[in-house]
Amino acid sequence: MIYSMIMVPVFLLLAVSGITRFAFRQITQMKLQTHDRIFNYLETTGVYSREQFNNLKKQEVKVTSKDGLTLSGYTLEPHPGEKQWMVIVHGYTVSLHVSAQYIEMFEREGFNILLIDQRRHGNSQGIYTTYGFMEKFDVETWVSWILEHYGEECVIGLHGQSLGGGTVLEYLAIADPHVKFVIADCPYSDLSRLMYHQVRVLNKIPAFPLLGLVNKRMERMAGFRMEQVSPLKAVENSKMPVLFVHGTKDNYVPTYMSEELFERKPEPKQLLLVEGAVHANAYGVNPQRYAEEVHTLILNALEKEEAPAGSPQLCNPSQTAATVATATATAT
Template structure:
């Protein structure tokens, strides 16, 4: 009798437990709580890469556009080189906002770029209910490129930088890339969403992936409109001739370092791989700013000189050094 009651209790409670875990995992993957910009600046200031005061003092303007599926997307346009036709669009990672992208401003300013710092859908001031890891976000990239061309002319040349979620987003975009985009920098990107979630559930959270991953995937398709297997930057890069720099910290366990290595191996030339020793997830730039910037600048110059877009870099360095001194 007691044995039968135990079996009955397990039979009744197990489905509820699995359902609860599925809903929780789904929210963690697509709707995790967002970080406040105050906390983001506290982190940036602690690493010495940027400050709230510098951002507040920038000349910038808030801009908006509409996504292909009707969401309002927001960002800041920084015209540090008025009239220049070089534009960088910088895409942040999961749960943060465009404020984390401020750390890269100086690096691209020195190469003569105006910048567009954007809030990804569901983040910051942009609308959206779910993060889809590039499934919808790659079309948001396309929308922002169209915004630049509409406002600054068809002769613009554009580069993309993405960190973590942003890295996966810009790599997914390679499957539909416009010819105005000349290069991509993917910092700590994932190579395949299914394998990333398998790693984070099994390795980081010590939870069996079966049947949880399958159930989460079903819920994602039913509620958020996409499946994990529909997001695979590995597939997006394998036929792309776009110059790409892959960056990853050697101690990254959140998005394993091997993912950038396999992306680099799968992608045809031109390509570069920068592994930053000792860096964990999303802090490669703060660990080795000098080497990071050198690799980025080399990528830009090689990509744009090949396209015939030469610029007097020494003049820009003199100008930015003078500005920094003031």
């Protein structure tokens, strides 16, 4: 009897400890997808192919993060000498290869491209994913690299998908004035609430006490806590033009998160809800509408930047950056 009374709490303690370690690894160190798997997905959805990527004229570049990691990326210069640059930031467990689907869209807008591997992903170093807590400073490093190598006249835009969307929104709190607009595709609005959703709703696991234990382990091992990552707080004082994109069938990062980000952010802003799209496939479902909204964002952001003080705006009032668009799903 005494033995049983001792062993039961020991067993429970070990079980809780094991679940906590597993959850922590899933959140910060989930197994990364191979290049083959990424391209298989892109080819299945019809948005991009490995042949297209292999045929790109690209240059590998590396920078050093503020905390000493080597970060890797590729530059593409379809418009040599032009001063417009797009930095495209991928999501969790993938790499810059998944960002290649957006290259042609931004080429058409006159931008040169920087594809980056986020820390711990692709060819970049790192142990933990921190959901924008440290990654926003990595974006800052890449922006500085562009300005150093291509000149202080550069105009820069950011595009981020999923984890990348959270990263570019977190960056708004420290944004360089050369960055003129942001596109956040299926971003999370608050990390604590996202983890609650994924643990409680998706996995049917009690959030208490698991998330509290994971949070303590996260602080001890990875150097941050969930409540320190909240794109909602980052957008509420930002006047930078932002396009929020989300699929209406996204259950991994719920659609309402982009809606509340849109509501919280001051103008200028746009919201594109792509009907029928699940997580991270809004562009694959309706690339035409996606590109139209991106074009409107860029047009308004750059015309506003170039217009002299007091001069009338050139954009159509019906296309202001505060419009909310809902796209109908189309096959691609």
